[in-house]
Amino acid sequence: MEIDNNQLLRFTTAGSVDDGKSTLIGRLLYDSKSIFEDQLEAVENTSRRKGHEGVDLALFTDGLRDEREQGITIDVAYRYFTTPKRKFIIADTPGHIQYTRNMVTGASTANAALILVDARHGVIEQTKRHAFIASLLQIPHIIVCVNKMDLVDYKEEVYEKIMGQFEEFSSKLYVKDVRFLPISALKGDNVVNRSENMAWYQGAPLLHTLEHMHISSDLNKIDARFPVQTVLRPQREGFIDYRGYAGRVASGIFRPGDEVTVLPSGFNSKINSIDTYDGSLDEAYAPMSVSITLEDDIDISRGDMIVKSGNQPEALQEFDAMLCWLQSQPARPRAKYTIMHTSNEQKAMIQEVLYKIDINTYNRNEENKDLMMNDIARIKVRTTRPLMIDEYRDNRITGSFVLLDDATHETVAAGMIL
Amino acid sequence: MSKYYLNYLDELESEAIYILREVWAQFQNPVILFSGGKDSIVVTHLAKKAFFPAKIPFPLMHVDTGHNFPETMKFRDDLIKEHGVRLIVGSVQESIDKGRVAEERGKNATRNALQITTLLDAIESNKVDCAIGGGRRDEEKARAKERFFSHRDDFGQWDPKNQRPELWNILNGKHFQGEHFRAFPISNWTEMDVWNYILRENISIPSLYFAHEREVVWRSDSWIPVSEHLKLEEGEQTYSKKIRFRTLGDITITGGIESEADTLEKIVMEVSAMKQTERGNRSDDKRSETAMEDRKRQGYF
Numbered sequence: 001m002e003i004d005n006n007q008l009l010r011f012t013t014a015g016s017v018d019d020g021k022s023t024l025i026g027r028l029l030y031d032s033k034s035i036f037e038d039q040l041e042a043v044e045n046t047s048r049r050k051g052h053e054g055v056d057l058a059l060f061t062d063g064l065r066d067e068r069e070q071g072i073t074i075d076v077a078y079r080y081f082t083t084p085k086r087k088f089i090i091a092d093t094p095g096h097i098q099y100t101r102n103m104v105t106g107a108s109t110a111n112a113a114l115i116l117v118d119a120r121h122g123v124i125e126q127t128k129r130h131a132f133i134a135s136l137l138q139i140p141h142i143i144v145c146v147n148k149m150d151l152v153d154y155k156e157e158v159y160e161k162i163m164g165q166f167e168e169f170s171s172k173l174y175v176k177d178v179r180f181l182p183i184s185a186l187k188g189d190n191v192v193n194r195s196e197n198m199a200w201y202q203g204a205p206l207l208h209t210l211e212h213m214h215i216s217s218d219l220n221k222i223d224a225r226f227p228v229q230t231v232l233r234p235q236r237e238g239f240i241d242y243r244g245y246a247g248r249v250a251s252g253i254f255r256p257g258d259e260v261t262v263l264p265s266g267f268n269s270k271i272n273s274i275d276t277y278d279g280s281l282d283e284a285y286a287p288m289s290v291s292i293t294l295e296d297d298i299d300i301s302r303g304d305m306i307v308k309s310g311n312q313p314e315a316l317q318e319f320d321a322m323l324c325w326l327q328s329q330p331a332r333p334r335a336k337y338t339i340m341h342t343s344n345e346q347k348a349m350i351q352e353v354l355y356k357i358d359i360n361t362y363n364r365n366e367e368n369k370d371l372m373m374n375d376i377a378r379i380k381v382r383t384t385r386p387l388m389i390d391e392y393r394d395n396r397i398t399g400s401f402v403l404l405d406d407a408t409h410e411t412v413a414a415g416m417i418l
Numbered sequence: 419m420s421k422y423y424l425n426y427l428d429e430l431e432s433e434a435i436y437i438l439r440e441v442w443a444q445f446q447n448p449v450i451l452f453s454g455g456k457d458s459i460v461v462t463h464l465a466k467k468a469f470f471p472a473k474i475p476f477p478l479m480h481v482d483t484g485h486n487f488p489e490t491m492k493f494r495d496d497l498i499k500e501h502g503v504r505l506i507v508g509s510v511q512e513s514i515d516k517g518r519v520a521e522e523r524g525k526n527a528t529r530n531a532l533q534i535t536t537l538l539d540a541i542e543s544n545k546v547d548c549a550i551g552g553g554r555r556d557e558e559k560a561r562a563k564e565r566f567f568s569h570r571d572d573f574g575q576w577d578p579k580n581q582r583p584e585l586w587n588i589l590n591g592k593h594f595q596g597e598h599f600r601a602f603p604i605s606n607w608t609e610m611d612v613w614n615y616i617l618r619e620n621i622s623i624p625s626l627y628f629a630h631e632r633e634v635v636w637r638s639d640s641w642i643p644v645s646e647h648l649k650l651e652e653g654e655q656t657y658s659k660k661i662r663f664r665t666l667g668d669i670t671i672t673g674g675i676e677s678e679a680d681t682l683e684k685i686v687m688e689v690s691a692m693k694q695t696e697r698g699n700r701s702d703d704k705r706s707e708t709a710m711e712d713r714k715r716q717g718y719f
């Protein structure tokens with residue numbers, strides 16, 4: 001197939017009912033010819049019933065019954081489309097502050113974030129919020145789409161002014177790559193096709209940008225980390241002594257012959273082979289799922305991590321993290337939770353809330369430290385045993401964790417290690 | 419460009435293998451829900467790859483509506499033998515005979531909804547704590563919000579408004595006795611991805627997916643196969659057509675499309691040019707705009 005070497009790009013969109021996010025996604029799907037006839041027909045019918053003129057593109061991204069009734073997106077919905085250049089996964093999330101947790105979820109796996117700004121209103125609280133989340137979750141690329149340019153007569157000054165506003169406040173954030181695009185999702189300007197109404201804009205349209213964005217260098221290839229998910233012991237003919245450590249490479253590159261250390265035990269060995277069903281490999285890198293065999297017989301189980309001996313993560317029982325509280329029930333101070341970090345699980349405690357962050361203004365709040373749903377705070381965590389951690393900034397897999405409530409088994413918080 | 423990246427099919431495969439291994443590590447008694455359709459065949463293939471050189475550690479569970487394509491049944495039995503795995507069958511006919519459910523009546527009666535009870539009974543009686551399915555988020559709008567690890571309460575029900583958030587690649591399969599999970603390793607695949615993968619891996623699939631001559635009747639905008647389970651209505655006429663199926667399910671409601679695609683290559687070409695979604699030929703989804711969501715809430719696949 002011609003698309004064989006194409007990469008997968010995951011991007012997230014955050015937005016509210018009014019800024020045209022659903023219309024933008026609908027436009028991307030529609031203009032890239034990713035809509036099927038029966039879907040189009042269903043949307044045409046609904047548009048007519050609701051009294052809209054033409055096709056309401058926003059309806060393509062409508063999900064569950066409650067949302068269709070309320071006309072808002074309340075959870076993360078995943079959409080897919082493919083062009084001859086790439087396969088795309090959109091994590092479509094609501095944009096209001098009461099859905100911060102959904103935005104955080106959608107952002108956690110994204111390579112890129114689309115932030116929508118209404119050209120008539122410029123940068124508003126919501127823009128700052130979305131930029132903050134993209135920066136907090138370390139999404140490598142941000143594309144600021146200045147939407148509804150048709151409603152400001154496609155004026156360059158409006159676009160320039162918004163770029164300036166964004167750059168001013170985002171200097172406080174840690175984002176690697178920010179790009180701007182003037183678009184009209186409704187009219188189709190600069191989404192898939194270049195706009196004829198904005199000759200002053202020299203850049204590529206949105207889809208082209210997404211198709212050509214360089215993402216393979218975003219993965220950490222330095223720090224070799226391999227969390228063990230399970231041990232494969234076939235005990236069948238030809239493989240009687242086989243002992244393979246199954247997992248997915250979190251970061252870095254592993255090769256047979258590499259000197260490795262198994263954590264937390266600290267035993268050293270060498271990689272004997274890196275196996276897959278399709279044969280053994282000369283090297284393995286993220287995000288490959290493989291099975292590693294070692295030269296020595298070491299007791300290794302789920303939750304252990306194989307790393308290169310010369311480059312090890314920190315083994316810590318106490319560390320700082322940024323935490324997003326996900327649950328309607330507030331955090332209980334000094335209560336015990338289960339922490340899931342890679343394939344490892346321990347008991348953990350929120351030792352201290354240092355401050356909460358107002359994600360609209362980026363101000364710290366050191367007075368009110370109660371963690372409620374959607375709050376983002378800097379905390380101190382303490383675990384019963386050391387975790388093998390990296391900073392989230394360097395490693396999105398070994399730098400992240402979730403907390404579970406033992407009483408309900410719910411996932412209550414998401415953490416990024418500092 | 420750096421050589422250290424995966425193409426999208428390798429990345430999807432790696433993600434699915436990761437999820438299957440998490441299922442194995444986190445649950446006591448997981449099964450693969452096997453329908454004989456291409457998606458569950460792909461999941462089984464991925465399970466083979468995930469645990470190699472060990473064999474697939476999960477039994478296959480088949481919810482048998484009694485309205486099967488004979489080709490699917492033969493395919494299922496051959497696959498079981500090939501992989502040396504156990505088969506668990508939940509029978510809808512048995513549920514009807516025991517009075518657990520009543521057969522639908524009327525023109526478009528199907529056993530589709532009845533499967534829910536049989537499935538949940540089979541999950542309970544076999545103490546299954548995780549049922550791995552071939553569901554994909556692109557199939558239907560209610561599935562677009564499904565998690566990789568999807569929690570079901572002790573009535574087997576899905577609560578779409580109260581799902582556990584899934585961040586990064588951390589999957590939370592913790593549950594209480596009586597509750598279970600559904601796991602969807604190929605959530606992020608589209609129909610096109612599945613076909614490209616079947617072609618690339620040369621995975622064998624039931625002959626029904628390839629164009630073949632068949633006796634059919636035109637009903638609900640598609641070609642429904644004539645079988646012992648199909649009651650012809652007045653005025654309905656049977657034809658012999660060259661058709662193939664895009665999805666496989668209950669033989670009484672799975673519609674075929676006219677096609678000349680008799681090889682995997684031709685199917686991939688045909689699917690990439692398709693103008694209708696694959697479930698467009700499933701009359702069970704046409705009942706109402708939220709038909710799938712309503713069934714899923716109750717415990718459907």
